[in-house]
Amino acid sequence: xxxxxxxxxxxxxxxxxxxxxxxxxxxxxxxxxxxxxxxxxxxxxxxxxxxxxxxxxxxxxxxxxxxxxxxxxxxxxxxxxxxxxxxxxxxxxxxxxxxxxxxxxxxxxxxxxxxxxxxxxxxxxxxxxxxxxxxxxxxxxxxxxxxxxxxxxxxxxxxxxxxxxxxxxxxxxxxxxxxxxxxxxxxxxxxxxxxxxxxxxxxxxxxxxxxxxxxxxxxxxxxxxxxxxxxxxxxxxxxxxxxxxxxxxxxxxxxxxxxxxxxxxxxxxxxxxxxxxxxxxxxxxxxxxxxxxxxxxxxxxxxxxxxxxxxxxxxxxxxxxxxxxxxxxxxxxxxxxxxxxxxxxxxxxxxxxxxxxxxxxxxxxxxxxxxxxxxxxxxxxxxxxxxxxxxxxxxxxxxxxxxxxxxxxxxxxxxxxxxxxxxxxxxxxxxxxxxxxxxxxxxxxxxxxxxxxxxxxxxxxxxxxxxxxxxxxxxxxxxxxxxxxxxxxxxxxxx
Amino acid sequence: xxxxxxxxxxxxxxxxxxxxxxxxxxxxxxxxxxxxxxxxxxxxxxxxxxxxxxxxxxxxxxxxxxxxxxxxxxxxxxxxxxxxxxxxxxxxxxxxxxxxxxxxxxxxxxxxxxxxxxxxxxxxxxxxxxxxxxxxxxxxxxxxxxxxxxxxxxxxxxxxxxxxxxxxxxxxxxxxxxxxxxxxxxxxxxxxxxxxxxxxxxxxxxxxxxxxxxxxxxxxxxxxxxxxxxxxxxxxxxxxxxxxxxxxxxxxxxxxxxxxxxxxxxxxxxxxxxxxxxxxxxxxxxxxxxxxxxxxxxxxxxxxxxxxxxxxxxxxxxxxxxxxxxxxxxxxxxxxxxxxxxxxxxxxxxxxxxxxxxxxxxxxxxxxxxxxxxxxxxxxxxxxxxxxxxxxxxxxxxxxxxxxxxxxxxxxxxxxxxxxxxxxxxxxxxxxxxxxxxxxxxxxxxxxxxxxxxxxxxxxxxxxxxxxxxxxxxx
Numbered sequence: 001x002x003x004x005x006x007x008x009x010x011x012x013x014x015x016x017x018x019x020x021x022x023x024x025x026x027x028x029x030x031x032x033x034x035x036x037x038x039x040x041x042x043x044x045x046x047x048x049x050x051x052x053x054x055x056x057x058x059x060x061x062x063x064x065x066x067x068x069x070x071x072x073x074x075x076x077x078x079x080x081x082x083x084x085x086x087x088x089x090x091x092x093x094x095x096x097x098x099x100x101x102x103x104x105x106x107x108x109x110x111x112x113x114x115x116x117x118x119x120x121x122x123x124x125x126x127x128x129x130x131x132x133x134x135x136x137x138x139x140x141x142x143x144x145x146x147x148x149x150x151x152x153x154x155x156x157x158x159x160x161x162x163x164x165x166x167x168x169x170x171x172x173x174x175x176x177x178x179x180x181x182x183x184x185x186x187x188x189x190x191x192x193x194x195x196x197x198x199x200x201x202x203x204x205x206x207x208x209x210x211x212x213x214x215x216x217x218x219x220x221x222x223x224x225x226x227x228x229x230x231x232x233x234x235x236x237x238x239x240x241x242x243x244x245x246x247x248x249x250x251x252x253x254x255x256x257x258x259x260x261x262x263x264x265x266x267x268x269x270x271x272x273x274x275x276x277x278x279x280x281x282x283x284x285x286x287x288x289x290x291x292x293x294x295x296x297x298x299x300x301x302x303x304x305x306x307x308x309x310x311x312x313x314x315x316x317x318x319x320x321x322x323x324x325x326x327x328x329x330x331x332x333x334x335x336x337x338x339x340x341x342x343x344x345x346x347x348x349x350x351x352x353x354x355x356x357x358x359x360x361x362x363x364x365x366x367x368x369x370x371x372x373x374x375x376x377x378x379x380x381x382x383x384x385x386x387x388x389x390x391x392x393x394x395x396x397x398x399x400x401x402x403x404x405x406x407x408x409x410x411x412x413x414x415x416x417x418x419x420x421x422x423x424x425x426x427x428x429x430x431x432x433x434x435x436x437x438x439x440x441x442x443x444x445x446x447x448x449x450x451x452x453x454x455x456x457x458x459x460x461x462x463x464x465x466x467x468x469x470x471x472x473x474x475x476x477x478x479x480x481x482x483x484x485x486x487x488x489x490x491x492x493x494x495x
Numbered sequence: 496x497x498x499x500x501x502x503x504x505x506x507x508x509x510x511x512x513x514x515x516x517x518x519x520x521x522x523x524x525x526x527x528x529x530x531x532x533x534x535x536x537x538x539x540x541x542x543x544x545x546x547x548x549x550x551x552x553x554x555x556x557x558x559x560x561x562x563x564x565x566x567x568x569x570x571x572x573x574x575x576x577x578x579x580x581x582x583x584x585x586x587x588x589x590x591x592x593x594x595x596x597x598x599x600x601x602x603x604x605x606x607x608x609x610x611x612x613x614x615x616x617x618x619x620x621x622x623x624x625x626x627x628x629x630x631x632x633x634x635x636x637x638x639x640x641x642x643x644x645x646x647x648x649x650x651x652x653x654x655x656x657x658x659x660x661x662x663x664x665x666x667x668x669x670x671x672x673x674x675x676x677x678x679x680x681x682x683x684x685x686x687x688x689x690x691x692x693x694x695x696x697x698x699x700x701x702x703x704x705x706x707x708x709x710x711x712x713x714x715x716x717x718x719x720x721x722x723x724x725x726x727x728x729x730x731x732x733x734x735x736x737x738x739x740x741x742x743x744x745x746x747x748x749x750x751x752x753x754x755x756x757x758x759x760x761x762x763x764x765x766x767x768x769x770x771x772x773x774x775x776x777x778x779x780x781x782x783x784x785x786x787x788x789x790x791x792x793x794x795x796x797x798x799x800x801x802x803x804x805x806x807x808x809x810x811x812x813x814x815x816x817x818x819x820x821x822x823x824x825x826x827x828x829x830x831x832x833x834x835x836x837x838x839x840x841x842x843x844x845x846x847x848x849x850x851x852x853x854x855x856x857x858x859x860x861x862x863x864x865x866x867x868x869x870x871x872x873x874x875x876x877x878x879x880x881x882x883x884x885x886x887x888x889x890x891x892x893x894x895x896x897x898x899x900x901x902x903x904x905x906x907x908x909x910x911x912x913x914x915x916x917x918x919x920x921x922x923x924x925x926x927x928x929x930x931x932x933x934x935x936x937x938x939x940x941x942x943x944x945x946x947x948x949x950x951x952x953x954x955x956x957x958x959x960x961x962x963x964x965x966x967x968x969x970x
Contacts, residue, residue, distance in 0.1 A: 151922040174903035181891040
C-alpha cells in the first residue's frame with residue numbers, strides 16, 4: 001500500500017481495534033498506539049517528501065490514481081505537495097496530543113476515541129486528495145463527528161452549540177457542493193472530458209462568467225469552517241462547549257481545512273473569479289481579524305477568549321491568501337501551522353485549569369503560577385508566542401503576512417493591512433491582561449493550595465505541541481523551503 | 496403463440512403461484528401451528544427473490560401490452576429485496592399480533608397481490624395495463640392499512656387511503672382518456688409517434704400526472720401521507736413509503752422519458768415547481784413532528800422532492816441516478832422503519848422523546864438508526880450521500896444550478912431534524928429510557944441486510960455502472 005493511503009488505513013484499523021476494546025484503559029492505549037504510528041508516518045513523510053522532491057519536479061508527489069465512478073470520472077486520486085505535508089504533520093501532532101489530554105475520559109471512552117479518530121480520517125483524507133469529489137467526501141466525514149463529540153461529551157449549552165456548529169458547517173458544505181458541481185461541469189471548457197481532478201482543472205480556462213458565479217460559492221463554502229466573518233458565529237459557541245481534546249483538534253486542525261480548501265480549490269481553480277472577488281472578501285477577512293481581536297478583550301470565559309482569538313488569527317490566514325503574493329501566502333501557511341499548534345496548546349491548558357478549579361471565569365481565577373507552576377509557565381510561553389514574540393512560530397507567520405500585505409502599493413491594501421496589523425496590539429492587550437490576572441494576580445479564594453500538579457500525560461501532550469512551536473520560530477527555513485517550493489504552481493496560475 | 500414467451504412473465508407467474516400456494520397451505524396447516532405460515536411465506540418469497548436475479552431477455556408480450564427489459568427486471572428485483580426486508584422486519588409483529596387472530600395468510604395474500612400489481616404497472620406497454628396494475632397495487636394496500644382493526648386510527652388510515660386513492664386513480668384515468676382522445680391509441684409505442692403538445696394533451700398529461708403524484712406523495716397531493724403512515728401498521732407504512740413510492744417513481748420516469756418526451760418543455764417546468772414545493776413542505780413539516788412514523792412520513796415526502804431532480808433532465812443520466820437513489824433509499828428508509836418497528840413491538844413507544852437515552856440501553860439499535868438517518872440526510876461515506884450527490888450532478892448537468900442550490904439548502908434543513916433523533920438517542924440521558932431487549936432472528940436479519948446495503952452500496956461503484964448501462968434501454 002502506498003505511503004499516502006496508509007494515512008487513511010491506519011486510523012481505520014485503529015477504529016476497528018477500538019470497537020473491540022473494553023473500558024477506558026484499553027481504549028486509550030489503542031488510540032495512543034494508533035496515533036503514535038500515525039505521527040511516525042507523518043515525520044517519515046516529511047523526509048520522504050524532501051527525498052522525492054530532490055529527484056522529481058512534479059507539483060504533487062506520491063500520486064496514486066484509481067478510477068472509482070467511471071461515468072462521472074470520479075477517481076480516488078491522492079498526492080501531496082509541501083503545503084499538505086506540513087498540514088498532515090500538524091494533524092498527527094495535534095491528534096496525538098489530544099489523545100494524551102483525554103487520558104482520563106470518564107464517560108463512554110470507547111465512543112469518544114472512535115469519534116476522534118474518525119474525525120482525523122476525514123482530515124487526513126482531505127489533505128491528501130487531488131480529486132474534488134473525494135476531497136468533499138472527506139470534508140464531510142471530518143465535520144459530522146463533531147456533533148457527537150460536542151453533544152455527548154461537551155459542557156454548558158452543548159446541545160445548542162453542537163447543533164449550531166453542525167448545521168452551519170454542513171450548510172456551508174452544501175453551498176460548496178454547488179460550487180464544486182459548477183467547476184466540474186465547466187472543466188470541459190477546453191474540449192477535454194469532465195473531470196474532478198484538481199491538477200487537470202487548473203490547466204483549463206473556465207469561462208469568466210462561470211468563475212464569477214462559482215468562486216463565491218466555493219470560497220464561502222470553505223471559508224465558513226475557516227471562521228470567515230460574518231459566518232464565524234458557530235466557532236465561539238462550539239469551542240466553548242466542546243471537551244478539551246475536541247477544541248484542540250477543531251481549532252487546531254479542522255479550521256485549517258478552510259484556508260487550505262480556499263487556496264487549493266477556490267483560488268487555484270478559479271483564478272479570474274479570485275481576481276474579481278478578492279477585494280470584497282479581503283474586506284470581510286480584515287473585519288474578522290479586527291472584530292475577533294476586540295471581541296476577545298471583552299470575554300471573561302477562557303475558552304471564549306481563545307475562540308475569538310482564533311477567529312482573529314484565522315481571519316489573518318484568509319486575509320493573507322487574498323493578498324495574492326508569494327510572501328503573504330507563505331505567511332498564511334505558516335500561520336495555519338503556528339495557530340494550529342498554539343491554539344491547541346491554549347485549549348489543552350484551559351482544559352487542565354478547568355479540570356482542577358472547575359471554572360473558566362477569569363474573575364474567579366488568580367495566582368495560578370504559584371500553585372500550578374508548570375501549567376502557569378507554559379501558559380505564559382504560549383501567550384507570548386500567540387502575540388507574535390520573535391523566536392516563536394507566531395512571529396514568523398505574522399511577519400510574512402504583513403510584509404506581503406505592504407508589498408501592494410495602493411491605498412486600499414495598505415489601509416486594510418494597517419487595520420490588520422493593529423490586531424497585534426489588541427492581541428497583546430488581551431493576552432497580557434489574561435496572563436496578569438490569572439497567572440500573576442493574587443490567589444482567589446476558591447483556589448486551594450493542594451491542586452494536583454500536571455501529570456505525565458498532560459506534560460507529554462504539551463511537550464508534543466511546544467517543540468514544533470519553538471522549532472518553527474527558531475529555524476523557519478526548512479518549512480519555508482517546503483512551502484515556497486509548492487507555491488510555484490499557484491504563482492503561475494494566479495499572478 | 497409460443498408458450499415459452501410466458502417465461503418473460505416469470506416473476507409475475509411465480510409470485511401468483513406463491514399467493515395460491517399460501518391460500519392452499521392455509522387449509523392444511525392445523526390451528527396450533529398457524530404461525531408456521533409466516534415462516535413458509537418468508538421462505539417462499541426468499542426463493543422468489545433469489546430466482547429474480549437470473550437474467551431475463553428483453554421483449555414484449557400480448558402485442559406490446561406487457562414489456563420487459565433489463566432495467567425493468569432490475570427494478571422488480573429492487574422491489575423484491577425491499578419487500579423481503581419488510582417481511583423479515585415484520586415477522587415478529589405478524590406472529591404476535593396477527594397470526595393469533597387468524598389473519599396471517601390474508602396479510603401475505605394482500606401484500607403479494609399489491610406487489611404483483613406493481614410488477615404489471617412498471618411492465619406496462621399500454622395505458623390499460625398500466626391502469627390495471629395501478630389499481631391492483633393500491634386496493635390491497637388500503638385493506639392492509641386498516642389491518643389492525645382493534646385500533647381506531649388504523650381503520651381511519653384505511654379509509655383515508657382508499658378514498659384519496661380512488662379519487663387519484665379516477666383523475667388519472669380521466670387524464671388517460673384525454674390522451675387517448677388526442678392520440679387515438681393507448682399503446683405507448685403508438686402514442687410516441689403522434690403526440691404533440693396541444694392543449695388537450697397537456698391537460699390530459701396534468702391529470703394523469705396528478706394521479707401518479709398522489710402515489711409518490713408529491714406536494715400538493717401529499718395530504719394523506721402522514722395520517723396514513725401514522726395509523727397503518729408499521730410494515731405497511733414502510734411498504735407505502737418505499738415500495739409503492741419507488742414503483743410509482745419508476746413508471747412515471749419511464750413514461751416521461753419515452754412516451755411523454757415530446758412534452759418535455761411542459762413537464763420540466765411542472766417538475767421544477769413541484770420539486771421545490773415538495774422539498775420545502777416535506778422538510779418544514781418534518782421539523783415539528785413528535786411521532787416517529789409521522790416524522791418519517793414527512794421525511795419521505797422530502798426525499799421524493801429530491802428524486803425529481805433526477806427526473807427533470809430526461810436522459811440516461813437521469814434514469815440511472817433516479818434508479819440508484821431509489822435503491823439506496825429502499826435500504827436507508829427500511830433501516831429506519833425497522834428500528835421503529837422493533838421498538839414499537841417491544842414497548843409500544845413511537846415518539847422521539849421515548850428514544851431518549853436509547854444508546855446507553857440499546858447501542859446496536861441506535862447505531863442502525865443513526866446510520867439510516869445519516870444515509871437519508873446524505874452524509875458520507877454512507878450510501879445516501881452518493882445517491883443525493885448523483886441526483887444533484889444530474890440536475891446540474893443540464894444547468895439547473897438554482898434548483899440544486901435550493902436542494903442543498905433543503906439538505907441542511909433536513910439534517911436538523913434527522914439530528915434531533917440522533918440527539919435524543921445519543922446526547923440525552925433518561926431515567927425511563929427504553930430498557931435493553933434482544934431482537935428475534937428475523938428482525939436482526941432484516942436490519943443487518945439494510946445496514947450492509949447502506950454501508951456497501953455507496954462505496955462499491957460497479958453497481959452504479961451496471962444501472963447506468965441498463966438505463967440506456969429507455970433513451
